[in-house]
Amino acid sequence: MNDPAGSGVGTMEDLNYVLTFTRVVQAGSFAAAGERLKLAPSVVSKHVAKLEKSLGARLLQRSTRKLSLTDAGSAYFEHCARIVEELEQSQHAVARLQAEPSGKLRVSSLNSFVDAVVAPLLPEFFRRYPKIELEIVTNDRTVDLAEEGFDMALRLAHAPGPLLVARKLAPIHFVVCATPEYLARHGTPQHPDDLRGHNCLGFPSPLERNFHFLRDGEAFTVPIAGNFRVNNINALRTVLLAHAGISLLPTYCIGPDLAAGRLVAPLRGWYGSDATSVYAVHLPNRYGSPKLRAFVDYLQQCIGDPPYWDRGLDISKGAA
Known part of the structure; x- marks a missing residue:
C-alpha cells in the first residue's frame, strides 16, 4: 500500500480495514466491534490482520483477557480516529443536505412568467426552505444551461428540447x-x-x-x-x-x-393555436439535487392541475 500521507489508506478496502481497526480499539474487543459493524468476530480479526500485514507492523497485542495497542498501533490509531471522524462528519453533512435543501439555485425564465406566476409564490417558498438562495435571471431567449451556469430553466415551449431532463408543470393557453x-x-x-x-x-x-x-x-x-x-x-x-x-x-x-x-x-x-406548456428543465447531472427538486416540486404543487390561473375559466369557450 503506497500512501504518501502515511495513514495506510489507499483503497476502499483499506478504508474498511481502518474503520474495523478503529472500532476494535474503541469497543475493546473483536466481538464488541463486530456487533457495532454487524460483522462476525472472525471477519473483524481478519480485517485487522490484513491491515497489519499491509503496514508491516503489529498494531494490537492479543491475549485471552484483553486487547492492547502496540506503540505503532497507538500512533496509527490517532490518525485512524481522525479519518473515521471526518468520514462520519461528511456523511452527516450529506444527510443534512438531503434532509434540508440548501445552497444557491440559479434559474433562467421568461420575464412574464416570473412576474405573474413565480414571484408571488416565493415568500412561502423561502419560509419552507430558508437555506436556499434563489437567483432568477429573466430573458426572452433559450439559454445554454451548462455554458451560462444555470441549474435549471423554466421554459415555455412545444417541446422541452433534447438532452435535458424535463418536467411539465402546466399547459399554457x-x-x-x-x-x-x-x-x-x-x-x-x-x-x-x-x-x-x-x-x-x-x-x-x-x-x-x-x-x-x-x-x-x-x-x-x-x-x-x-x-x-x-x-x-x-x-x-x-x-x-x-x-x-x-x-x-x-x-x-x-x-x-x-x-x-x-x-x-x-x-x-x-x-x-400557439398553445405551449411550461417545463422545468435541467441537465442530467443535476438529477437528484435537493434544492432543485424542492423548487420544482413546490412550483408544481402550487400551480396545480389544472393550473390555478385557469380554474373557473372555460378556456375552450374563450370566456369565464
Missing part, C-alpha cells in the same frame, strides 16, 4: 382579450375575422403579424394591425387594461383579470 370598456366602444368580435377592424396589440416580431386560432380542430389565421407592439407581456397587459386595444395573451398572465371581469375573452369557441 392563449385567448383574445380586451376590457369591457374597449369592446363597448369598438364592438365585440364574434369571429377571428372580425379582428381585422380592431386595434390589435402584439409583439414586434414579424411572425406576430397574424393571430392563429383553433376551434374544434379547425385552424384560422387572421392578419392583424394595431398602433402598439412591445416585447413584454406585462407591458401589453397594462396597455390593454387602459382600454387601448385587443390582444391574444396567455391565461397565466391574465387569468385573474378574466376571473375579476377586468378583461373579457369575447371569441367564444376560439383559442390561440
Whole structure:
C-alpha cells in the first residue's frame, strides 16, 4: 500500500480495514466491534490482520483477557480516529443536505412568467426552505444551461428540447382579450375575422403579424394591425387594461383579470393555436439535487392541475 500521507489508506478496502481497526480499539474487543459493524468476530480479526500485514507492523497485542495497542498501533490509531471522524462528519453533512435543501439555485425564465406566476409564490417558498438562495435571471431567449451556469430553466415551449431532463408543470393557453370598456366602444368580435377592424396589440416580431386560432380542430389565421407592439407581456397587459386595444395573451398572465371581469375573452369557441406548456428543465447531472427538486416540486404543487390561473375559466369557450 503506497500512501504518501502515511495513514495506510489507499483503497476502499483499506478504508474498511481502518474503520474495523478503529472500532476494535474503541469497543475493546473483536466481538464488541463486530456487533457495532454487524460483522462476525472472525471477519473483524481478519480485517485487522490484513491491515497489519499491509503496514508491516503489529498494531494490537492479543491475549485471552484483553486487547492492547502496540506503540505503532497507538500512533496509527490517532490518525485512524481522525479519518473515521471526518468520514462520519461528511456523511452527516450529506444527510443534512438531503434532509434540508440548501445552497444557491440559479434559474433562467421568461420575464412574464416570473412576474405573474413565480414571484408571488416565493415568500412561502423561502419560509419552507430558508437555506436556499434563489437567483432568477429573466430573458426572452433559450439559454445554454451548462455554458451560462444555470441549474435549471423554466421554459415555455412545444417541446422541452433534447438532452435535458424535463418536467411539465402546466399547459399554457392563449385567448383574445380586451376590457369591457374597449369592446363597448369598438364592438365585440364574434369571429377571428372580425379582428381585422380592431386595434390589435402584439409583439414586434414579424411572425406576430397574424393571430392563429383553433376551434374544434379547425385552424384560422387572421392578419392583424394595431398602433402598439412591445416585447413584454406585462407591458401589453397594462396597455390593454387602459382600454387601448385587443390582444391574444396567455391565461397565466391574465387569468385573474378574466376571473375579476377586468378583461373579457369575447371569441367564444376560439383559442390561440400557439398553445405551449411550461417545463422545468435541467441537465442530467443535476438529477437528484435537493434544492432543485424542492423548487420544482413546490412550483408544481402550487400551480396545480389544472393550473390555478385557469380554474373557473372555460378556456375552450374563450370566456369565464
